[in-house]
Structures are given as structure tokens and as C-alpha cells.
Amino acid sequence: MTGKQHQERPGGTLRSTHRSLPIALLRARETLMEPLREMLSDSQISEQKWRVLRVVEEDGPIEQTMIAERACLLLPSLTRILRAMETDGLLLRQTGTEDRRKSFVSISDKGRMLIQRHIAKSNDLFAELERKFGREDMNQLLDLLEKLQKIRL
């Protein structure tokens, strides 16, 4: 029996990492985050805090479990992040009146100002991306990603 080292074995082989969806999603995301992180570093704010800020601004007083889901964060991370952001005066937290386990988070004026300060740059980046990537492909990609999010394996 000659050893077959790089051939298909009974267990088979994996796809090339070039066609691995998790890796491709990660690599694509890095393309976007590099300039975005640079933009946010001016305000000493992480990409996670930026996501939280946007979600809270978008959906008004909102409970933490919902923020976590929409900003793709786990609750333990969110706890720490909210504490820091509240200390920085970007957010407000108040415990619920009916159910005192819940707390509702809303954006402060300072938080709104921080968003305003980055809107122009953010939209510029988006426009540049749309130009280089193509509006058609952009929308198609967003549609496919939205479809993928809904799948449960």
C-alpha cells in the first residue's frame, strides 16, 4: 500500500478556504472596517460602541436584550460597553417601571452629537464604496446577506 498523503481519503476533504463562506464574510468585512475604524478613532470610540449608538438612536428607548440582538453583541459584552458609554454621557439608562429587571436605554444629546460628527464621513465612505463596487452589486449583496441571516441551520 503506497501512502496517499494529499489525495482524497475516506473522510473526504474540505473546501478551499477561498470558497469558505465564514472566512469570505470575515475578509470582506475587514475591507470595510479598516477605514471605518480610522474614522471612529478620532472620537475614541470602538466599532462596537458605534453599533450600539446607532441602534439606540434608531430605536429610541430600547431594552438591552434587544440592543444585543440588533448590534450583534452578547449581553456580557454589552453590559460593559453600556456602563462605559453611560459614564461617558453618551447614553442614559433607566430601569423599567412595570418590570424592574429590564432597563431601557436611550441616546443623550452628547451621543447624538457624536453621530452627527461622523455622518458626513460615513456617507462619503458609503458613496465611495458604492462607486467602486457598483450600486447594483451592492444592493444584491445586501439582499443576499439579508436572506442568509434568516436561515436557521
Next chain:
Amino acid sequence: MTGKQHQERPGGTLRSTHRSLPIALLRARETLMEPLREMLSDSQISEQKWRVLRVVEEDGPIEQTMIAERACLLLPSLTRILRAMETDGLLLRQTGTEDRRKSFVSISDKGRMLIQRHIAKSNDLFAELERKFGREDMNQLLDLLEKLQKIRL
């Protein structure tokens, strides 16, 4: 036709987080990683270590800078991960002969066995995804992501 698609308040506004590409990429990735992480937890291995293992297996003796690029890790993270994986006997590291700054990493038999142990499950997951998502959309998504990776903003 009916005016602006997107109404602007004084100072402007951001896109909805539903159409934010970085967030969409993250959410879509979560869909995939949930079952994958569960699979890997059997072997006490993180998704990062799994990526490293696959890259090293795929590209033979390879230097760390290259691993970092292909597995989407920063060098400092990789240093720690490789140290742990070497301790676990999944990888081998040897200093380069020409350039003694470089070190070349290769997979061990134990590492290869770990991959073999998960190939079936991994391919099953991929097949299920392809079935639920559609082969056509799948390939289109991979093509779009590959295109996006190449853009420099």
C-alpha cells in the same frame, strides 16, 4: 420620481442599520458560526484555531505573516494562538534557515486527524446551507464577497 428616497434632517442622517454592510456581514456570519462553533466545541477548539488549522493544512509550511493574512488574524493574536496550538501538538514551528526572523508553521498528524474528525459534519453543514440558501445564490454571494475583498477604500 416621488422625491428623495431618504429624507434628510438638518445635519443629515445615516442609513438604516438594516442596510449597513458591516452590520449585515456580521449578522449573516452569526448564522453560519452558531452551528460551526457547536461542532468545534466537541474538540475544545475555537473558530480562530480552526481557521489557522485549515490555512496551515492547505498551504503547507507557511510563515506567520501569511497565516495572519489568510486567516484574518492580527499577528499578536496569532502569536498567542500558535503558542497554544503548538503546546497542544496540533502544529509544528521551525525557524527559517535563510532568514532567522521568520518561522515556518506546518500541521502535525494530530492536527490532520482533528481536521478529519470534522470533515463529515462540516460538509454536511455546507450541504444543508446550499440546500436552504440555493446553490445559485451561494455562488453569487461568494463571488460578490471576493470582489468586495479586493476593494481598497
Next chain:
DNA sequence: CTATAGTGATTAACAAGGCAATCAAATGCA
């Protein structure tokens, strides 16, 4: 009403992400 289980949020402990500084080997140049 009390014991119990369930839910939202937090804490603890450790792995990994991210940035800056550093080390060691190699390279370029006067």
C-alpha cells in the same frame, strides 16, 4: 402566601481583538 421556576441583567474567568512599543535579525547606505 410560599416555594419554585423562569427571565433580564450582571459578574467572573479566560481567550481573543486591537494598538503601541519592543526585540532580534536582516538590509541599505555612508
Next chain:
DNA sequence: TGCATTTGATTGCCTTGTTAATCACTATAG
């Protein structure tokens, strides 16, 4: 040859990711 510069890798410091355990409060059964 000397010495600054560059490059591959590491370390330190802090934040975030991840899991399990816990706390505070609510809802439910007996």
C-alpha cells in the same frame, strides 16, 4: 565596516468575545 532603517515576531495593556455562574426580580403552582 559602522549604523540607521526595515521587517518578522513578540510582549504589554486594555477592550471585547465567550461560557458558566449568579443576582434581582417576576410569574406560576400548590
